[in-house]
Amino acid sequence: xxxxxxxxxxxxxxxxxxxxxxxxxxxxxxxxxxxxxxxxxxxxxxxxxxxxxxxxxxxxxxxxxxxxxxxxxxxxxxxxxxxxxxxxxxxxxxxxxxxxxxxxxxxxxxxxxxxxxxxxx
Amino acid sequence: xxxxxxxxxxxxxxxxxxxxxxxxxxxxxxxxxxxxxxxxxxxxxxxxxxxxxxxxxxxxxxxxxxxxxxxxxxxxxxxxxxxxxxxxxxxxxxxxxxxxxxxxxxxxxxxxxxxxxxxxxxxxxxxxxxxxxxxxxxxxxxxxxxxxxxxxxxxxxxxxxxxxxxxxxxxxxxxxxxxxxxxxxxxxxxxxxxxxxxxxxxxxxxxxxxxxxxxxxxxxxxxxxxxxxxxxxxxxxxxxxxxxxxxxxxxxxxxxxxxxxxxxxxxxxxxxxxxxxxxxxxxxxxxxxxxxxxxxxxxxxxxxxxx
Numbered sequence: 001x002x003x004x005x006x007x008x009x010x011x012x013x014x015x016x017x018x019x020x021x022x023x024x025x026x027x028x029x030x031x032x033x034x035x036x037x038x039x040x041x042x043x044x045x046x047x048x049x050x051x052x053x054x055x056x057x058x059x060x061x062x063x064x065x066x067x068x069x070x071x072x073x074x075x076x077x078x079x080x081x082x083x084x085x086x087x088x089x090x091x092x093x094x095x096x097x098x099x100x101x102x103x104x105x106x107x108x109x110x111x112x113x114x115x116x117x118x119x120x121x
Numbered sequence: 122x123x124x125x126x127x128x129x130x131x132x133x134x135x136x137x138x139x140x141x142x143x144x145x146x147x148x149x150x151x152x153x154x155x156x157x158x159x160x161x162x163x164x165x166x167x168x169x170x171x172x173x174x175x176x177x178x179x180x181x182x183x184x185x186x187x188x189x190x191x192x193x194x195x196x197x198x199x200x201x202x203x204x205x206x207x208x209x210x211x212x213x214x215x216x217x218x219x220x221x222x223x224x225x226x227x228x229x230x231x232x233x234x235x236x237x238x239x240x241x242x243x244x245x246x247x248x249x250x251x252x253x254x255x256x257x258x259x260x261x262x263x264x265x266x267x268x269x270x271x272x273x274x275x276x277x278x279x280x281x282x283x284x285x286x287x288x289x290x291x292x293x294x295x296x297x298x299x300x301x302x303x304x305x306x307x308x309x310x311x312x313x314x315x316x317x318x319x320x321x322x323x324x325x326x327x328x329x330x331x332x333x334x335x336x337x338x339x340x341x342x343x344x345x346x347x348x349x350x351x352x353x354x355x356x357x358x359x360x361x362x363x364x365x366x367x368x369x370x371x372x373x374x375x376x377x378x379x380x381x382x383x384x385x386x387x388x389x390x391x392x393x394x395x396x397x398x399x400x401x402x403x404x405x406x407x408x409x410x411x412x413x414x415x416x417x418x419x420x421x422x423x424x425x426x427x428x
Contacts, residue, residue: 085278087296090287101287103278110282113195117286 001027002120003044007037007060008052008081017050017081020108024121034058038066045075048120050111051098053082053089061096068097077118081106122150126170130185133173137186138263139319140339146189153188160184187264190339194232195283197239202334202363205386207243210330210361215251217359222254227328229352230336231260231313234271235284238303240332241310242289259325261316268313274303319344322351329357335365342373350376353389362387 004026006017011032018028029046031037035058037049049067053060060080067073077099082089085103093101100114115121130150131142142149150166158169161181173181197203214224224244228237237260244256262268281290281301294301316325318336331352337345352362353376362377364370364385370377378390 085299087291090291094287094291098287103282106282110279113282113284114287116200117284 001025002048003027003029003046004048004050004120005029005031005037005040005046005076006050007031007034007055007063008050009033009055010052013052013081017111020111021050021115024112024115034060034063034066037063041067041070041073041076045072047076048115049076049078050081051078053080053084053093061092064093064096064098077120079114079118081111122147122166122170126167129170129174130189133182134186134189137182138190138317139341139344140186140190140263141341141344142189142339149189154185157181157184157188187266190263194235195280196235196285198236198284198334199366199385200284201383202332202385203239203243205361205363205383206240206330207247209383209386211244211247211251214329214359222251224254224256224330225326225328226256226258226330227325227332227355228258228260229316229318229331229333231262231268231271232264233267233280234260234274234311234313235276235280236260236332236334237271237311237313238274238307239284241307242293244310245293245307256310258311259328260311260313261325262313263315263317265315268315271311272313274308276301276303318348322355325355327357328355329360331356331360331362333362333364333368335368337364337368346374349374353377356389358389358391360389 002025004021006014006021006028007030008014008017009032014030014032018030021028026048029040031040033055037051038058040046041049051060051064058066060082064078067076067078074097078097079100079102080093080098081102081104083104090101099118102110102114112121127144127147127150135141154166154169158164158166161169161172163169163172169185172178173185211224226240228240231237237258240258241256244251260268260271262271276294278299278301281294290301293304293307295304296302333348333352337348340348349362349370353374356362364387366385370379370387375390377387380386380388
C-alpha cells in the first residue's frame with residue numbers, strides 16, 4: 001500500500017483528503033505544517049505528499065525546498081494543493097520540484113486525475 | 122414525468138439527432154430541461170412538453186435536443202487515445218508518409234473543445250519531430266452552444282484541472298482572473314463546425330485520424346453501423362479511428378477492425394469489407410495484410426501497456 005502524507009493546517013481539508021485518498025488505497029499520515037512534515041519525512045519518506053502552501057511555522061514551498069535537499073528527498077511525488085491559483089505561484093512550485101499542482105477548491109475527480117497524472121493511481 | 126411525455130421527448134430527440142435516450146437517461150431530464158423551460162417562460166418540464174406538443178417549434182426542439190445530448194468533457198479524457206497519437210500513429214506516419222506531410226484529424230463529438238485542443242497540444246509538443254508537417258483539426262458537434270464555448274478556448278479553474286497536466290497548463294494557457302484561456306496558436310490549429318452525424322459526411326473531406334468517442338453510445342445499432350461505415354470511407358487507407366472506452370465495432374460492422382495491441386484503435390478493413398466475415402476472417406488477415414512497418418509495430422507496447 002502506498003503511503004501519502006497530507007500536509008495542511010486545516011483539519012477539515014486533511015480529513016477530506018484522507019477520505020478520498022484512502023478510497024484510492026493510500027495509507028495516510030497527516031502533518032499540520034511544513035516543519036512537522038519535514039520531521040516526518042526525515043524519519044520515513046512517503047510515496048506521495050499532498051501539500052498546502054500557506055501554513056504557520058513552515059510554509060509548503062519552504063518545506064518542498066528543504067525536502068528536495070534531503071538525501072532521499074527526490075523520492076516522494078509532491079502534489080501542491082492550495083488556494084494560491086496564479087501562474088507565478090504555480091511556476092515557483094514547479095521550479096522548486098513539485099510534480100503536480102491542484103488549485104483549491106478541489107474534489108475527488110480532480111484529486112484522482114492529478115494523482116493518476118503523476119503515476120500514483 | 123409520465124411515460125407518455127418521456128416517450129414523446131425520446132421520439133422527437135431521435136428524429137432530430139438520431140440519438141436514442143434510454144430509460145436510464147431519464148434522470149437527466151429534470152436537471153437539463155428545467156433551465157430550458159425557464160428560458161422559455163415556463164417552470165416545469167411538463168409545461169415544456171405541453172408547449173412542444175401544442176405547436177411544432179424548431180428552435181425550441183433544437184434547444185431541447187442540445188440540452189439532452191451534451192456531454193461532460195475534459196482534457197486528455199482517458200489518456201490512451203492521445204498516447205496512441207503520440208506514440209503510435211504519428212511515428213508511423215513519419216516513417217511511411219514520405220513527402221505527404223499533411224495530417225487531417227476529425228473530432229466528431231468535439232463538445233466544448235477539450236478533445237481537439239488536447240490533440241493540438243500533443244501535436245505542438247511533437248513539433249520538433251515533425252519538420253514541415255501541417256495539421257488540420259476539425260471539431261464538429263451537434264450543439265451550437267458547446268461549439269461557441271469551444272471557439273472561445275476559455276475554461277474555468279475547475280475545467281483546466283480535469284486531465285490537463287500542470288506543465289501543459291503553464292505552457293499553453295493564460296490566466297485572467299478565475300478563467301484560463303488557451304494559447305491563440307493552439308486555438309488556431311482547430312476549426313469548429315456544426316455538424317449532425319446523420320447527414321452526409323462527404324463535405325467534410327478526408328481524414329488520417331478520426332476521434333469518434335463517447336458518441337456512438339447514444340445511437341441505436343443501425344445508426345451506429347451507418348456512422349462507422351461512412352466514417353471508414355473518409356479515412357485514409359492507413360488511417361485510424363479511435364472510439365470511446367465503452368464502444369466497439371464488433372458485431373456492428375466489419376468495415377473497421379480493432380488493433381489487438383491498442384484497445385480502442387481501429388483501422389480500415391478493406392480485405393473483409395462486404396464479406397460479412399468480421400471476426401474469424403479478419404483476425405487471420407490482420408497480420409498477413411498489414412502494410413505497416415514492423416519497427417513501428419514493435420514500439421507499440423508503451424502506449425498499450427499504460428492503460
